[in-house]
Amino acid sequence: MEKQIFPYGFELLENKRVIAFPAITIILKKENSLNEFSFLVLIDSGAEFSLFTKSDAELLEIDLQKGEKIHIGGVAGDKFLAFIHPILIRIGNKEFKIKTAFSSRNDTPRILGRNPLFFNFFIIFDHQKQNTIFIPRKVKPFEKLLYS
Amino acid sequence: MSTNKIKVNFSKYQGKEVAIIKGKIVASGNSSKNVFEMAKKLFPKTASKDIVLLSVPRERFAIYILKK
Numbered sequence: 610m611e612k613q614i615f616p617y618g619f620e621l622l623e624n625k626r627v628i629a630f631p632a633i634t635i636i637l638k639k640e641n642s643l644n645e646f647s648f649l650v651l652i653d654s655g656a657e658f659s660l661f662t663k664s665d666a667e668l669l670e671i672d673l674q675k676g677e678k679i680h681i682g683g684v685a686g687d688k689f690l691a692f693i694h695p696i697l698i699r700i701g702n703k704e705f706k707i708k709t710a711f712s713s714r715n716d717t718p719r720i721l722g723r724n725p726l727f728f729n730f731f732i733i734f735d736h737q738k739q740n741t742i743f744i745p746r747k748v749k750p751f752e753k754l755l756y757s
Numbered sequence: 758m759s760t761n762k763i764k765v766n767f768s769k770y771q772g773k774e775v776a777i778i779k780g781k782i783v784a785s786g787n788s789s790k791n792v793f794e795m796a797k798k799l800f801p802k803t804a805s806k807d808i809v810l811l812s813v814p815r816e817r818f819a820i821y822i823l824k825k
Contacts, residue, residue: 619763619811629762634809646793649777649811662812664774664788702775714773715788719812739762 611748613701617739618649629743631734635721636699637661638722639669640706648719652732652741656722659698659709660691665719666711667697671713683708689714698726700743705729731755765813772815776808783808 610720618632631652666673678690690709698707730748733742776784776796784795789810796808
């Protein structure tokens with residue numbers, strides 16, 4: 610079965626405590642640009658869409674304020690401004706054009722949200738083995754297995 | 758592109774942006790652009806896509822739910 614398995618991307622170490630995070634390395638680039646940049650991003654099924662920082666937009670040479678302006682709310686009720694831009698994203702060997710939000714700030718999290726990636730993949734968090742598994746939606750036997 | 762698990766000293770890098778090359782943190786700061794440029798200066802022969810940028814969470818247990 611076609612699938613991609615990504616080990617949890619990073620661990621925070623503090624005293625004797627270790628916390629692993631379901632993060633994967635993705636590559637972003639602006640359309641028609643040769644410059645590619647790698648980001649280790651948290652996969653967040655609770656987030657409606659993906660979010661990157663103001664500085665990421667600068668790195669990618671995106672004119673932040675030319676995007677569609679939106680207000681984003683966090684879990685604590687805090688709000689901040691962001692701008693939607695199209696971007697090319699590579700996950701493993703698959704590349705997609707997606708719309709993603711770039712924050713007007715640098716102190717916001719960098720995350721990979723549901724829309725639109727969760728439409729393209731079944732995403733499984735194997736917390737015990739600390740892997741995130743991406744299975745393309747077109748893999749019909751897996752879909753059949755899930756819904757049979 | 759590295760797929761190994763990166764180990765991050767939380768007390769040292771809490772809330773920071775870090776640049777990682779071959780699994781090791783080589784630069785840290787407050788913005789991805791600055792950190793990327795620092796890493797590129799230190800390792801000019803490394804391809805840009807082999808410098809991995811990570812935002813270290815500000816809290817150990819971060820919950821993010823973003824809505825428009």
